[in-house]
Amino acid sequence: xxxxxxxxxxxxxxxxxxxxxxxxxxxxxxxxxxxxxxxxxxxxxxxxxxxxxxxxxxxxxxxxxxxxxxxxxxxxxxxxxxxxxxxxxxxxxxxxxxxxxxxxxxxxxxxxxxxxxxxxxxxxxxxxxxxxxxxxxxxxxxxxxxxxxxxxxxxxxxxxxxxxxxxxxxxxxxxxxxxxxxxxxxxxxxxxxxxxxxxxxxxxxxxxxxxxxxxxxxxxxxxxxxxxxxxxxxxxxxxxxxxxxxxxxxxxxxxxxxxxxxxxxxxxxxxxxxxxxxxxxxxxxxxxxxxxxxxxxxxxxxxxxxxxxxxxxxxxxxxxxxxxxxxxxxxxxxxxxxxxxxxxxxxxxxxxxxxxxxxxxxxxxxxxxxxxxxxxxxxxxxxxxxxxxxxxxxxxxxxxxxxxxxxxxxxxxxxxxxxxxxxxxxxxxxxxxxxxxxxxxxxxxxxxxxxxxxxxxxxxxxxxxxxxxxxxxxxxxxxxxxxxxxxxxxxxxxxxxxxxxxxxxxxxxxxxxxxxxxxxxxxxxxxxxxxxxxxxxxxxxxxxxxxxxxxxxxxxxxxxxxxxxxxxxxxxxxxxxxxxxxxxxxxxxxxxxxxxxxxxxxxxxxxxxxxxxxxxxxxxxxxxxxxxxxxxxxxxxxxxxxxxxxxxxxxxxxxxxxxxxxxxxxxxxxxxxxxxxxxxxxxxxxxxxxxxxxxxxxxxxxxxxxxxxxxxxxxxxxxxxxxxxxxxxxxxxxxxxxxxxxxxxxxxxxxxxxxxxxxxxxxxxxxxxxxxxxxxxxxxxx
Numbered sequence: 001x002x003x004x005x006x007x008x009x010x011x012x013x014x015x016x017x018x019x020x021x022x023x024x025x026x027x028x029x030x031x032x033x034x035x036x037x038x039x040x041x042x043x044x045x046x047x048x049x050x051x052x053x054x055x056x057x058x059x060x061x062x063x064x065x066x067x068x069x070x071x072x073x074x075x076x077x078x079x080x081x082x083x084x085x086x087x088x089x090x091x092x093x094x095x096x097x098x099x100x101x102x103x104x105x106x107x108x109x110x111x112x113x114x115x116x117x118x119x120x121x122x123x124x125x126x127x128x129x130x131x132x133x134x135x136x137x138x139x140x141x142x143x144x145x146x147x148x149x150x151x152x153x154x155x156x157x158x159x160x161x162x163x164x165x166x167x168x169x170x171x172x173x174x175x176x177x178x179x180x181x182x183x184x185x186x187x188x189x190x191x192x193x194x195x196x197x198x199x200x201x202x203x204x205x206x207x208x209x210x211x212x213x214x215x216x217x218x219x220x221x222x223x224x225x226x227x228x229x230x231x232x233x234x235x236x237x238x239x240x241x242x243x244x245x246x247x248x249x250x251x252x253x254x255x256x257x258x259x260x261x262x263x264x265x266x267x268x269x270x271x272x273x274x275x276x277x278x279x280x281x282x283x284x285x286x287x288x289x290x291x292x293x294x295x296x297x298x299x300x301x302x303x304x305x306x307x308x309x310x311x312x313x314x315x316x317x318x319x320x321x322x323x324x325x326x327x328x329x330x331x332x333x334x335x336x337x338x339x340x341x342x343x344x345x346x347x348x349x350x351x352x353x354x355x356x357x358x359x360x361x362x363x364x365x366x367x368x369x370x371x372x373x374x375x376x377x378x379x380x381x382x383x384x385x386x387x388x389x390x391x392x393x394x395x396x397x398x399x400x401x402x403x404x405x406x407x408x409x410x411x412x413x414x415x416x417x418x419x420x421x422x423x424x425x426x427x428x429x430x431x432x433x434x435x436x437x438x439x440x441x442x443x444x445x446x447x448x449x450x451x452x453x454x455x456x457x458x459x460x461x462x463x464x465x466x467x468x469x470x471x472x473x474x475x476x477x478x479x480x481x482x483x484x485x486x487x488x489x490x491x492x493x494x495x496x497x498x499x500x501x502x503x504x505x506x507x508x509x510x511x512x513x514x515x516x517x518x519x520x521x522x523x524x525x526x527x528x529x530x531x532x533x534x535x536x537x538x539x540x541x542x543x544x545x546x547x548x549x550x551x552x553x554x555x556x557x558x559x560x561x562x563x564x565x566x567x568x569x570x571x572x573x574x575x576x577x578x579x580x581x582x583x584x585x586x587x588x589x590x591x592x593x594x595x596x597x598x599x600x601x602x603x604x605x606x607x608x609x610x611x612x613x614x615x616x617x618x619x620x621x622x623x624x625x626x627x628x629x630x631x632x633x634x635x636x637x638x639x640x641x642x643x644x645x646x647x648x649x650x651x652x653x654x655x656x657x658x659x660x661x662x663x664x665x666x667x668x669x670x671x672x673x674x675x676x677x678x679x680x681x682x683x684x685x686x687x688x689x690x691x692x693x694x695x696x697x698x699x700x701x702x703x704x705x706x707x708x709x710x711x712x713x714x715x716x717x718x719x720x721x722x723x724x725x726x727x728x729x730x731x732x733x734x735x736x737x738x739x740x741x742x743x744x745x746x747x748x749x750x751x752x753x754x755x756x757x758x759x760x761x762x763x764x765x766x767x768x769x770x771x772x773x774x775x776x777x778x779x780x781x782x
Contacts (some may be wrong), residue, residue, distance in 0.1 A: 007049060010437075017339065017340040020340050020343070021310070021339065021340060021343050021366070023346065023372075023374070024343045024347050025343065025345075026598070027347065028346065028347050028377070030300070032377055032380070033299060033300055034092050034277065034299070034300075036380055036384065037154075037294060037299040038266070038277060038279060039384050039387075040215055040281050041220075041265070041277060041278070041279040041292045041293075041294060042265065043215060043216070043391065044215040044216060044220075044222070044279075044292050044389055045222070045279045045290055045292040045743065045772075046281075046391065047084070047214075047215075048209055048210065048212070048222055048290060048292065048752035049283055050394075050398075051209045052206065052209055052283065052290070053283075053285075053519055054211065055205050055206060056156045056285065056286065057314060058109065058183070058561060058579045059110075059156065059180070059182035059199060060111055060154050060156075060184055062107060062109055062110065062199070063113075063182055063184045063197055063199050064184065065103075066113065066197065066199075067102065067184075067186060067197060067699060068549075069103065069591040074198070075092075075095060075096050075099055076096060076115065076186060076194075077188045077194060078092070078171070078261055079092060079093060079096045079115065079124065080115065080117055080118075080122060080123065080186060080194035081188075081194060082197040083119075083123045083195070084117050084118045084119070084123065084195070085414055088123070088198045092505060093124055093137075095121065096123075097124050097125070097126060098152065098664050100113045100115075100124060101126045102124050104126050104780070109199075109201045109202075109205070110182075110199040110200060110201045111179070111200055111201060111202065112125065112126050112127045112136075112199070112200040113125070113126045113196055113198070113199050113200075114126065114127070114137075114197075114198050115135055115139055115186070115196070115197055115198075115202075116147050116150070116195050116196045116198065116581055117194070117195045118151075118193070118194070118195055119140075119142065120140055120141045120142025120144070120147045121138065121139070121140055121141070121142075122136050122137050122138060122141060123137070123195070124137065128255055133720055145157065146181050146183050146196075146198060147183075147196060149183070150183035150184070150185060150196035150198065151185060151193065151196060152185075153184070153185060154182075154183065154184045155183050155285075155286070156180065156181070156182050156285065156286040157180065157181040157182075157183070157286065158180055158181070158203075158206075158224065158226070158232055158233075158288065158504060159178060159179060159180065159203070159232070159233040159234075160226045160228070160230045160231070160232060160233060161230050161231075161233065171447075177236050178202065178203055178233055179200045179201065179202065179203070180200070180202070180203055180206065181197050181198055181199070181200055181203050182198070182199045182201065183196055183197070183199075184196065185197075198312055202231075203233070203234055206224075206232075207235075207236070208233055208688055209223045210223060210224065210232075210235070210237070211236065211237075213702065216292070216294060217294055217298055217632055218298055219294055219295035219298045220291055220292070220293065220295075220298075221237040221238070221294075222237065222290065222291065222292045222293075223235045223237040223238075223290075223291050224288045224289070224290055224291070225254045225258075225288060225289045225291060226287070226288050226289075227258055227287060227288075229254060229255065229258070229578045231289075234539065237381070238271070238272065250761050251268055251270050251271045251278070251291070252268045252491055253265075253266070253268040253278045253280040253291065253293075254280055254289050255283050256280070256283070257280040257289045257464055258282075258289060260282070260283050261282050261283040261284075263275075263279070263280060263282055264279075264280050265278065265279040265280065265398050266278070267296060268287045268292050268293075270493055272620065274295060275295070275296040275297070275699050276293040276294060276296055277293070277294050277296055277299045278291060278292065278293040278294075279291075279292045279293075280292075280343050289438040289494075299369055303451045309369065310323045313362065313365065313366055313369070316362055331344055338355070338356065339366060339367050339370065342354070342355040342367075343370060344782065346370070346377075350484050351682065354370075354371045354374060355367035355368075356372050396692045410439070424561070425460075425557070425558060425561040426460065426461065428557050428561065429447050429460050429461030429554070429557075430462075432447070432461070432550070432557070433445040433446060433447060433461050433462060433463040433555075434463050436463070436531070436547075436550060437463040437464070440543075442463075442531050442532060442533055443508070443510055443511060443532045443533050444462070444463060444464065444466070444468075444508055444511070444531075444532040445462070445463040445529075445530070445531050445532070446459060446462040446463065446467070446468060446530045447459075447460050447461045447462075447519075447528070447529055447530070447554065448460065448473065448481055448527050448528045448530060448539070449519075449525060449527035449558075450485065450525060450526055451472075453476060454472075455474065455475045455476070456472045456473060456475065457473040457474075457475070457481055457482065457485065457527065457528060458471070458472055459471045459472070460527070466507055467507065468505050468507060468508060468510065469505055469506055469507045470503065470505060473503070477499060478501055478502070478503065479502075479503035480493060480499070480501050480502060480503065480514055480516045480530075481503075481516050481528045483501050483516075484516040484517070484518045484528055485518060485525050485528060485735055488518055488520070488525060490515065490516065490517045490518065490548060491515070491516045491542050492515045492539050492543075492544055492549075493514050493515070494513045494536060494537045494538065494539055495512070495513065495536050495537070496511060496512060496513060496514055501666060502514065508532060510534040511532045511533070511534065512533060512534055512535055512536045512538070513532070513533040513535065513537065513538040513539055514530070514531070514532050514533070515530075515531045515533075515539045515543060515544065515547065516528050516529070516530050516531075516543070517529040517531075517547050517548055517550075517551040518551070518560070519551050519554055519555050520551075521555050521558070521559060522780075526555065526558065527558075529547060529550070529551045529554060531547060537591070582661070646685055647682070648677070648682040648685060648709070649669055649709065650661075651672050652669050652686065652689055652707055653669050655690065655693065656668070656669065656693075656705075656707075659693070659697070660693065660697065660705060663697070664703075665681075665697065665702060665703060665704070665705055665709075666703060666704045666705070667693075667704070667705040667706070668705075668706055668707070669707045669709070670706065670707065670708045670709070671708075671709045671710070672708070672709070672710045672711075673710065673711050675709065675711050675772075677716060677772065678772075680750070681716065681750060681770055681772070684746050684747070684749065684750045684770070685709075685718050685750075685768065685770065687746060688718065688743045688746050688747065688766075688768055689707055689718060689720055690741045691742055691743050692720035692764075692766045693705065693720065693744065694739070695705075695739065695764070696720070696722040696724055696764065699724070699725075699727070700722050700724020700725055700726070700727075700763070700764060700765070701724050701725050702722035702723055702724035703723055703724075704723045705720070705721070705722045706719075706720075706721045706722075707719070707720050708721070711772075712769070714750070714771060714772055715769050715770060715772060716769075716770050716772055717767065717768070717769050718766075718767070718768040719765065719766070719767050719768075720764075720765070720766040721763065721764070721765050721766075722763055722764050723763045724763055724764060725760065725761060726758045726759050726761050726762045726763050727758050727759075727760060727764070728758075728759070729756045729757075729758055740756060743756075743766065743768070747768050747769075747770065750770045751770065751771055752768060752769050752770030752771060753768070753769050754766070754767070754768045755767045755768075755769075765779070
């Protein structure tokens with residue numbers, strides 16, 4: 001009896017730890033296996049999501065490069081502006097189409113590009129004409145999702161059954177069910193939205209990302225589902241099971257991710273009803289769920305095998321316990337208890353704990369099995385931690401790349417702003433090289449311009465206080481700059497000690513790498529952008545592209561400065577021509593009249609006609625007085641007072657003191673209120689008043705002139721009154737005389753009006769009214 005009790009007790013004692021170990025092992029294996037599978041699938045999903053985002057960004061970057069390439073911005077902006085005003089010129093549309101087609105020949109991602117104006121009309125398309133392609137141009141896409149969302153910002157539309165378009169409009173999915181549409185808005189330099197640019201491309205790259213099987217095992221799969229629970233067109237994830245896309249509906253994990261707009265993971269059933277371990281990540285752009293799944297049977301295969309081993313061991317232990325004697329109870333029970341404690345510690349997370357195995361019996365085998373499983377579990381956790389660290393490092397590298405990209409774009413934008421605000425070429429070039437050096441941390445930056453007559457590169461700007469010892473570099477001289485000009489392309493030397501064309505500069509001894517960008521205006525090279533770095537391998541192809549873009553902006557700045565100087569020279573020439581005409585029409589004719597009258601007087605005196613000689617002398621005095629007025633007026637115009645120093649009232653008073661008071665005209669300036677005006681209003685009113693004063697002096701024979709400046713209802717009013725002979729304003733306008741058109745044109749440019757009231761024998765009143773608030777908010781009346 002006692003033997004039976006001992007035997008029963010031995011069996012019970014042997015079974016209890018064994019059952020505990022089995023249950024613990026099963027729980028640990030189940031939880032760890034499930035979590036490891038989820039973590040592995042999370043890593044796969046994160047990698048695929050990053051690849052998808054990179055693919056989407058590459059599509060958008062290529063569309064951005066379409067707008068920014070060479071002269072494309074001006075062509076596209078002008079075409080959209082004209083279309084938005086319902087002005088469409090076929091020859092101009094054809095020119096834009098050719099530019100888009102030229103870009104399309106170099107694109108590896110797009111099959112078609114087309115522009116939509118703000119009315120939703122397809123303005124330009126690179127698609128061939130029917131029947132080879134769709135009749136795209138002229139179609140109305142105002143209700144299409146690609147147009148509606150494209151006006152709000154960049155968007156990528158993927159093809160799904162039943163489409164992304166508005167209800168009742170299925171044209172695009174029917175024609176291009178395997179195409180992706182990338183859309184970006186088109187803004188001009190003033191950030192005014194002009195339309196959208198759409199690119200249509202293939203899904204091959206996206207399917208390649210989804211079908212890449214690293215980390216998915218034998219039964220793993222990845223696919224995309226939209227917010228209606230529909231699979232992406234062309235999905236082959238379920239093809240091995242004989243299911244088509246139309247037979248697949250959203251799984252529970254997909255529905256949960258769509259409902260929460262967030263990522264979920266766990267044990268679910270896939271669209272075909274198979275139990276899977278799944279990770280479902282919500283991808284906000286383009287608004288889909290990325291599903292990564294693996295059959296639960298494959299995931300738990302190892303755990304089931306371990307469970308079978310445990311069951312075999314348990315049965316063996318029971319059999320041995322039944323046939324063991326009482327004296328084995330102690331030697332067997334203690335190791336089992338120790339093993340149970342070890343399993344309990346491992347279950348709590350102490351993966352460094354191992355079972356002390358000194359025996360070769362079943363207990364020893366069980367202990368070694370536990371130790372082996374612990375080692376495997378510890379290795380898996382360490383591998384997971386390493387993967388997390390690698391992923392963190394990759395994310396940090398991606399963030400650094402994004403930061404560098406943002407810095408490059410900010411520098412490019414700042415250079416663009418400097419170009420529009422600085423017209424002095426030397427100041428602008430110095431500012432640009434300093435911006436490039438500060439933004440990218442280069443050792444030295446300088447700009448050379450080409451002297452074609454001397455066939456030399458001339459140093460025009462450099463960063464910092466140290467400048468190159470080579471102020472001029474001949475094209476035949478060995479240097480990287482001259483090679484770049486002669487070859488017409490950028491030259492990147494990441495180790496100048498290994499390049500025979502490098503021209504050593506004693507004032508720049510720290511140069512270890514050099515990048516030279518040719519500055520190209522049309523087909524001509526006008527100079528170089530020379531960048532030095534103090535480290536070897538400091539430059540990359542990305543630096544070449546960024547600096548090439550900055551070089552193009554420098555060329556635009558040089559051309560703007562040249563056009564500005566040319567416009568100033570033309571203005572000077574025009575003013576000289578006007579003064580010459582004034583001298584010829586007034587002073588020269590008056591002097592000629594003096595000559596004729598003097599000759600007549602001489603003859604009369606010779607003939608003894610003293611009475612008529614007095615009349616000649618009177619006319620000579622009047623003509624001389626008139627000529628003196630004309631000369632004083634022209635001299636004043638050649639040296640007008642500075643409005644910034646004198647102000648409007650001071651400038652006008654100086655004119656009256658210099659001209660009118662010297663010829664006997666009683667003139668005065670009256671300002672009823674102190675009016676603070678913008679410089680452009682003061683300048684315009686000054687020249688209108690001068691024109692009115694000139695008319696009063698030359699034509700009206702006035703004795704009194706009054707200039708009155710007042711403020712009326714947020715407007716400034718200028719009145720010029722004289723008591724001259726007057727005239728017919730209608731006849732004067734038809735003849736084009738007395739500068740009336742000039743005064744009215746200046747008033748219109750200020751946003752105001754110019755009214756002229758006069759009649760023969762009644763004097764003249766010129767009234768100019770200009771609104772202050774239209775010109776600037778800084779105008780005040782005190």
